[in-house]
Amino acid sequence: MLVVAYDNAQILDVANPCAAFEIANRHGAGPPYRLELATPTGNQVRSSAGIALSGARRLASLTGRIDTMVVVGGYGTGAAMADEGLLTQLRRLAPRSRRIASVCTGAFVLAAAGLLDGRRATTHWGWGQLMATTFPAVTVDVAPLYLRDGNVYTSAGVTSALDLSLALIEDDHGPTLAREVAREMVAYLHRPADQAQISTFLAPPPGDRVVRDLTGYITAHLADDLSPPALAARAGVTTRHLTRLFTAQLGVTPARAVRAARTEAAAHLVRGSELSLAAVARRCGFRSAETLRQAFLSRYGTTGDRIRRSPELPRPLDR
Numbered sequence: 001m002l003v004v005a006y007d008n009a010q011i012l013d014v015a016n017p018c019a020a021f022e023i024a025n026r027h028g029a030g031p032p033y034r035l036e037l038a039t040p041t042g043n044q045v046r047s048s049a050g051i052a053l054s055g056a057r058r059l060a061s062l063t064g065r066i067d068t069m070v071v072v073g074g075y076g077t078g079a080a081m082a083d084e085g086l087l088t089q090l091r092r093l094a095p096r097s098r099r100i101a102s103v104c105t106g107a108f109v110l111a112a113a114g115l116l117d118g119r120r121a122t123t124h125w126g127w128g129q130l131m132a133t134t135f136p137a138v139t140v141d142v143a144p145l146y147l148r149d150g151n152v153y154t155s156a157g158v159t160s161a162l163d164l165s166l167a168l169i170e171d172d173h174g175p176t177l178a179r180e181v182a183r184e185m186v187a188y189l190h191r192p193a194d195q196a197q198i199s200t201f202l203a204p205p206p207g208d209r210v211v212r213d214l215t216g217y218i219t220a221h222l223a224d225d226l227s228p229p230a231l232a233a234r235a236g237v238t239t240r241h242l243t244r245l246f247t248a249q250l251g252v253t254p255a256r257a258v259r260a261a262r263t264e265a266a267a268h269l270v271r272g273s274e275l276s277l278a279a280v281a282r283r284c285g286f287r288s289a290e291t292l293r294q295a296f297l298s299r300y301g302t303t304g305d306r307i308r309r310s311p312e313l314p315r316p317l318d319r
Helices: 011-026 077-081 082-098 106-114 125-134 158-174 176-183 209-220 227-237 237-248 254-272 276-281 289-300 304-309
Strands: 002-004 036-039 066-071 097-102 147-151 153-156
Touching: 011 158, 011 176, 036 106, 066 106, 077 106, 077 158, 082 097, 082 106, 097 106, 097 158, 106 125, 106 153, 147 158, 153 158, 158 176, 176 209, 209 227, 209 237, 209 254, 227 237, 227 254, 237 254, 254 276, 254 289, 254 304, 276 289, 276 304, 289 304
Parallel strands: 002 036, 002 066, 066 097, 097 153
Antiparallel strands: 147 153
16 A cells, blocks of 8 residues: 655645554454555655655655555645656556555646546545646546546545545455444445445444444445345345344344435435435435435434535434
8 A cells, every 4th residue: 555645745645544544454454454655755755734754665666566556635736746757656656556546636646647537536626626627638526525437546635535545445355344444433434435424334333244244335335226135135144034133233124224324324415515305315325306305304304405404414303
């Protein structure tokens, strides 16, 4: 896991992924992640917070295969974009990397190296228009938390690096480990890139592994077929047995667990975006805006429009 930094990089862009992968190792990631910091010269660099980052490798000294190369963002992005030596090394290392990622305005650096040409990418919402103007060969979309186009991942501003890191951990090791990392970091478990994050399943995990794995899967695939037969087939158990497991571990049936997760996700997405209720419904697995409206009334006793205008997410009704 190679993290590429430079002077005036945002320290959270470095810390978020490094912390997530380090915690994944402590929770049994196998094979474990090996973290390395690299800079253009191999010398320490100073973050925009004034904190020095040392112990770095020189980019030109790196040989062999790289699993994941992450380019960070920050106020030093402009200078990094103009550093032809840095861009040359990124172009050299890209074909050797299984996947490439950027955090925040690190996408500008990837774009300057030509690594985003013909791809869809995201960045911090405040810099999206500039990126689209500067790099017309890149299709810029600032709505998602992160985007994947082939083996290239780009993420939005600063803390979305954690969402991206959780997604990479799930890709590598499955939803159970990703959830364990999220819980230790006191974060919302990551959602699909274009949806809001939710906290429904960050309570202590169920003791049964089937339920534990399926709850992680549900939160990450809300728009998929999550009917009891589909979940049972995924777990390799009968629908009846799945219902018994969910009732014993969570106190609700699989269908009710799915509906609760979808409804909470939709509420967060309504509050955190300008998407129409119909678009929110589609992204969160509801058949229509009317179905979503009924779910909001049942869970929160109010409508999506009122949730959007409310200063706080309403508490679920006691049932």
